Amino acid sequence: MSDTDRVVDPEEVRHVADLARIDLDDEEVDRFTEQFADILEYFETLDEVPEVDEDEELANVMRPDEVRDCLSQAEALDNAPETEDGYFKGPNVS
Amino acid sequence: MSTEYNGYITTERIEGATDGPLVDATVAVKDNISTEGVRTTCGSAMLEDYVPPYDATVVERLKAAGATIPGKTNMDEFGMGTTTETSAFGPTENPVAEGHVPGGSSGGSAAVVAAGDADMALGTDTGGSVRAPAAFCGVVGIKPTYGLVSRYGVVAYANSLEQVGPIAPTVEEAAQLLEVIAGPDPSDATVRDATEERGADAYDYTGAADGDVDGLDIGIPMELLDGADEQVTEVFWDAIDDLEAQGASYHEVDLECLRYAVEAYYVTAMSEASSNLARFDGVRYGQSGGYDGNWNETFARAREEGFGEEVKSRILLGTYALSAGYHDKYYKKAQDARAWIKRDINDALDDADVLASPTMPVPPMEMGESLEDPLKMYLADANTTPVNLANLPAISVPAGETGDGLPVGLQLVGPAFGEKEIIRAGSALA
Numbered sequence: 001m002s003d004t005d006r007v008v009d010p011e012e013v014r015h016v017a018d019l020a021r022i023d024l025d026d027e028e029v030d031r032f033t034e035q036f037a038d039i040l041e042y043f044e045t046l047d048e049v050p051e052v053d054e055d056e057e058l059a060n061v062m063r064p065d066e067v068r069d070c071l072s073q074a075e076a077l078d079n080a081p082e083t084e085d086g087y088f089k090g091p092n093v094s
Numbered sequence: 095m096s097t098e099y100n101g102y103i104t105t106e107r108i109e110g111a112t113d114g115p116l117v118d119a120t121v122a123v124k125d126n127i128s129t130e131g132v133r134t135t136c137g138s139a140m141l142e143d144y145v146p147p148y149d150a151t152v153v154e155r156l157k158a159a160g161a162t163i164p165g166k167t168n169m170d171e172f173g174m175g176t177t178t179e180t181s182a183f184g185p186t187e188n189p190v191a192e193g194h195v196p197g198g199s200s201g202g203s204a205a206v207v208a209a210g211d212a213d214m215a216l217g218t219d220t221g222g223s224v225r226a227p228a229a230f231c232g233v234v235g236i237k238p239t240y241g242l243v244s245r246y247g248v249v250a251y252a253n254s255l256e257q258v259g260p261i262a263p264t265v266e267e268a269a270q271l272l273e274v275i276a277g278p279d280p281s282d283a284t285v286r287d288a289t290e291e292r293g294a295d296a297y298d299y300t301g302a303a304d305g306d307v308d309g310l311d312i313g314i315p316m317e318l319l320d321g322a323d324e325q326v327t328e329v330f331w332d333a334i335d336d337l338e339a340q341g342a343s344y345h346e347v348d349l350e351c352l353r354y355a356v357e358a359y360y361v362t363a364m365s366e367a368s369s370n371l372a373r374f375d376g377v378r379y380g381q382s383g384g385y386d387g388n389w390n391e392t393f394a395r396a397r398e399e400g401f402g403e404e405v406k407s408r409i410l411l412g413t414y415a416l417s418a419g420y421h422d423k424y425y426k427k428a429q430d431a432r433a434w435i436k437r438d439i440n441d442a443l444d445d446a447d448v449l450a451s452p453t454m455p456v457p458p459m460e461m462g463e464s465l466e467d468p469l470k471m472y473l474a475d476a477n478t479t480p481v482n483l484a485n486l487p488a489i490s491v492p493a494g495e496t497g498d499g500l501p502v503g504l505q506l507v508g509p510a511f512g513e514k515e516i517i518r519a520g521s522a523l524a
Contacts, residue, residue, distance in 0.1 A: 013410070020368060020413040021375075021390060022406055023398035032407060038469050039411065043357050046427035054433035061283035075147040081382035090377045091385050091392035 007040040008033060099187040099196075101206040105165040106132050108153075114160030116274060121156050122212035124203050125166040126173060127258065128247035129153055136249050137169040137181035137199075140380045140400030150247025151282065152216060152258050152275045159274045164212050167202030171402045172371065173220055173251040175199050176471050177464055178227070180404045185461060190232050191500050194458035197230030199223040203261050204231040214262040214271050220252050221359050222453075222478025224259040225490035229453035229503025232492045234268045234524055235261045237478075239511050240485035241286045243272075244279035252366035255359070255482040265491060265521040269299035272513065291511040302514035303521040308341030310519055312506075313446030317352040318477045322455035325496040330452045333493035333504045333523060340522050344450070347442045351434040352480050358431035359479035360472055361415050361424050367405075368412030374400060407468065436484040443486075443509045448519050451477045453490040453503030481507055489516040491524040 010033045017024045024032070073086055082089040096105055103125045110116070123129060126136045128146035130153075135141045149157070156163060170180040178201025179185040188196040189209035196205045200217025204227030207215050217224040219237035228235025236259045243258045250256075260271035276297055278287050288296035295301075312334070319327055334344055376382040376396030383396030401409070415424035442449060455476055464471040481488040486507055493504035504523065508516040 008414075012414075016410050016414045016417070017406075018394075019417065020409050021372075021393045021397055022401065022409065023394040024406070028403070028406070031403075032410065035407065035468060036411065036414075039360075039472075040414075042469060043361055043415075043424055046354060046357050046361070046424065046431060049354050049358075049427055049431045049434060052430045052433040052437065054436070063280070063283075071147055078147060079144055079379035081376060081380075082385075088377050089385075091383070091387070091389050093389050 008036045097206065097209065097211055099189045099205055099209065100168055100184050101186055101202045101209065101211060102165040103135055103137065103168050103183050103202070104133055107165070108132060108157070108163035110157040110159065110161045110163070112160065114158060115270065116156065117160030119161050119213045120164045121161040121271065122165055122167050122203055122206045122215040123153060123156070123163050124169055124200050124215070124217045126169060126218060126249040127153060127216060128249070129163065129166065132166065134166065134249070135183070137171045137183060138400065138402065138405070139182040140374050142182070144379050146247070148247065151244035151279045153247065155275050167200070167206060167215060169202055170199035171405050172249070173199040173218060173223055174367070174404050174408050176222070176226055176474050177459060178202060179461065179465055180402055182402055187461065188231060188458055191230070191458050193460055194500065195230065195461055197227035197454070197458065200261065201227045204228050204233055204235065207231070207233050207261050207263060214260060214267055216258055216275070217261050218248060218256055219259045219482065220256040221363060221482050222475050224261060225453050225478050225488060225503065225505060226475070228261055228490040230458040230501060232501035233261055233263055234265050234492070234520070235259060235490045236268050236272055236513070237481060237488045238272065238276065238513060239487040241284050242276050242288060242487070242511065242513065244282040244285050246279055246281035250370040252363040253370065254366060255363060265489070265517055265524050266300060266303040269303045269517045273297055273299045288511050296511070299513055299517055302517045304518060305521045307337055307519055307522040310337070310342035311447045312337065312342055312344040313347040313442050313449045314344055315347050315349045315352055315442070315449055315451060317349055318451035321476060322452050323457060326452045326455060326457060326502050329494040329496065329502040330504060334450065337522060345446070347446070347449070349438050349442060351431070351438045354431040355435055355480040355483060356472055356476050358428040358435065358483055359475065361428035362432065362483070364408045364412035365416050365425050366412070368409045368416065371405070371409055376400065404468065432483045435480050439480060439484045439486065439507070440509070447515055449507040451505050453477060453505040457496050457500040457502065477505060486510055487513045487516055489520045491520040493523065
């Protein structure tokens with residue numbers, strides 16, 4: 001595939017990384033741009049797949065909404081990098 | 095008790111009950127299955143210090159059956175790999191084929207069993223991750239029917255595809271371990287009661303390992319042999335000859351849909367991964383991104399530091415496949431392919447008791463060989479991924495070795511909840 005009609009360019013990799021909330025360094029962007037072009041080109045063969053209707057035999061599984069034992073607050077917080085006053089400590093929202 | 099081939103990430107022993115069917119057995123557990131009080135890393139720096147506050151249902155069942163867990167086994171990061179080389183804790187080497195990969199992603203589990211450092215092990219299989227390492231290490235691995243075994247407490251990679259499965263030296267031992275972990279669980283609504291599908295003795299897997307293949311009708315999808323290495327197909331046909339000599343017969347089947355399995359699998363698994371792994375933001379658990387800047391910036395930093403390259407790559411490709419303008423082109427077409435594969439494999443199983451193929455189209459790769467070219471590694475999953483897409487059970491049994499002494503596995507695929515059929519057929523070989 002020539003550079004002009006490549007499936008994916010570095011800007012697109014950066015955009016998707018932004019959507020997925022993953023910082024990438026320049027080297028990773030270059031490597032992913034190259035690899036994704038090959039992988040996405042390979043995925044293109046799915047175009048040949050016919051539309052298939054599926055008869056799913058699925059049933060919802062419900063249970064009564066009852067109070068049950070669960071983790072204590074201390075247990076739930078145990079793996080948090082930082083906590084404050086019994087809460088998870090997160091970054092600024094905006 | 096660490097191993098020179100790097101099979102374990104953690105070797106803390108967990109003792110089980112004082113009696114039960116597994117009281118004399120050690121069962122190693124893949125490190126994406128939660129163990130209360132013992133760290134569970136998923137082979138990732140993201141979870142290097144994560145200690146689960148509860149046991150996965152399968153771990154509860156192991157302990158209740160008397161098993162001793164000798165440690166948590168090495169794996170491709172979050173299960174994303176076919177060679178156990180993407181672990182943040184370093185690659186595992188194949189203990190029976192020096193310089194070669196053990197297969198993945200449950201490579202540590204298969205390796206410790208092959209080396210005799212554990213009697214049996216649990217792995218997880220999303221696109222072949224129990225069967226591939228079983229084949230490469232010369233042991234037995236079973237991927238159960240979707241919904242046979244609880245996934246509660248298993249760190250999710252691609253929920254619609256994955257199951258926990260046993261790895262053991264023989265089919266009978268694998269069947270015994272499957273019997274312990276299978277069955278309904280109030281904490282996982284996707285598990286079904288096999289007795290409703292197959293009658294009262296549905297879970298008697300150990301009893302099914304009687305090696306009786308007299309009258310067994312085997313279908314062989316030729317698509318799964320077309321691209322396979324010649325050394326592998328030679329061993330495969332020898333194993334089929336062996337089964338024929340014991341009273342089985344075979345016929346060739348043509349399943350065009352299988353040509354699209356790898357693409358359908360990767361689009362589906364990556365899409366589900368991009369959603370599942372969104373939970374790793376470094377706030378409730380895992381690698382912290384610090385507190386400078388806003389929410390999005392710190393999350394992106396935590397994920398840059400905590401995830402390895404293959405995990406980042408799959409999250410990004412999954413995000414891309416689900417994004418506006420591409421959803422219909424990739425994700426929707428992958429679901430069409432999945433429905434096609436499901437329908438046609440089930441039709442083929444109407445005319446055969448089991449379907450057979452080489453488990454892996456290639457012998458174990460040399461270490462380092464597949465890391466540079468992910469697409470090449472993905473293609474090694476051609477024979478295992480259709481089974482996950484179709485929600486079916488499959489077993490990999492040792493079929494022999496190549497001229498260079500590298501293990502080759504034979505895969506047998508059965509109908510939904512047909513674990514006994516594949517165990518019976520497989521036990522004629524191992």
